[in-house]
Amino acid sequence: MESLPDEPAATSAAKAMAAPFVTPGFRAGFVLVTAMFFTWALANNLNDILIRQFQKALALSRAEAGFIQFVFYLAYFVWAIPAGLVLRRLGYRAGLLLGLTLYAAGAALFYPAAEVQRYWAFLLALFVLASGAAFLETSANPFIARFGDPSRASQRLTLAQAFNGLGAVVAPTIGGLFIFSGIEHSSGAIAAMPTEQLADYRASEAAMVQGPYVALALFVLLLAIAIAKVRLPAIPRSVDPTSGSARVILRNRQLTGAVIAQCFYVGAQVCVWSYFVDFVKHLLPETPEKTAAYLLSGSLILFMTGRFAGAALMNRMRPTRLLGIFSVINVVLMILAMSFAGGLAVAMLALTSFFMSIMFPTIFALGIRDLGEGTALGSSLIIMAIIGGAVFPPLMGLFSEWTDLQTALLLPLVCFGVVGIFARVAKD
Known part of the structure; x- marks a missing residue:
């Protein structure tokens, strides 16, 4: 519900909070x-x-x-x-x-x-x-x-x-x-x-x-x-995907950037989580599989926590800026996970989940910004970008067999870099 032009912001906020959840x-x-x-x-x-x-x-x-x-x-x-x-x-x-x-x-x-x-x-x-x-x-x-x-x-x-x-x-x-x-x-x-x-x-x-x-x-x-x-x-x-409005939507540069960024983000996320148990077993061979699965759960608790923390931070910081900062942090964490040995490398990889937390919803929201009736079509296109989760994990698995699993983290590292580029050029 929008406030009238002369309505104080505090009054508008109070009305919003009074509205039924x-x-x-x-x-x-x-x-x-x-x-x-x-x-x-x-x-x-x-x-x-x-x-x-x-x-x-x-x-x-x-x-x-x-x-x-x-x-x-x-x-x-x-x-x-x-x-x-x-x-x-x-x-x-x-x-x-x-x-x-x-x-x-x-x-x-x-x-x-x-x-x-x-x-x-x-x-x-x-x-x-x-x-x-x-x-x-x-x-x-x-x-x-x-x-x-x-x-x-x-x-x-x-x-x-x-x-x-x-x-x-x-x-x-x-x-x-x-x-x-x-x-x-x-x-x-x-x-x-x-x-x-x-x-x-x-x-x-x-x-x-x-x-x-x-x-x-x-x-x-x-x-x-x-x-x-x-x-x-x-x-x-919503708008018919075969209409003229749809053709205009498809030329929206921010939507196009969001589709590309979401493809690479989902690819990075799925690569990290898919091979997390293997990564633990690779660096800590004596760790039981069950323990490795519980460590993955711990990493995903960080992911859930990051969503709440990210929502709070966006009250003070533009979403594009926060997305860019989190992308850079994950690039650094990937470099550290590739460089360290044992439990320290596992900890670096686990921490990436916290900084991945805001990426999907933030890219999604930026991509459908100002699409109006075309929001449903824009949403479908960004959902299609989830194909990154199909493409990158087999590539990472193949890469890890050519080299090793730590070196193969170069693939999600590049993916996070693409998200950072999108954050730089996108408009709030």
């Missing part, structure tokens, strides 16, 4: 839609556990395991624009229900994939699951903004993003408790195993994913039933 009658819907942020974060961050687990269960190289992220984020790229068209034609509730259905189906497919022990079957399950997550991300953000007075939309989005951070923290813990078996064999021990014993070992490790993913499918189906029944706010249609 969530409109009465929509509170149950707000809780359920906020749960979506937690739900897709679980899927995203369980991939970091799967990369390590599938190296054991399916005898994959690091580069081959990196295709987990390729397939997952490819689904975001494929569905970003179609999801926007579905929402425009069928509505945002339909988008949520379709997203939850696809998500549950993908999670359920993990059970037969583990039975046949074929990598392609797991990748198919991940693609279906990620397709659902793409619909959820496209639908949920506009709903959160509509659940109350527009003057408090940013507060509602901050709260929803906090639950996204919570999902990111919980996922590695779930992986450490229920997916990592705690049974680790050296390459020499595996090579010496009789064929039948090795087959049993691989089968038992593949089966570790069945319980957690079936439970996830059931949880998501319950959410879908609740979403089908709950009251949700109405959202008007």
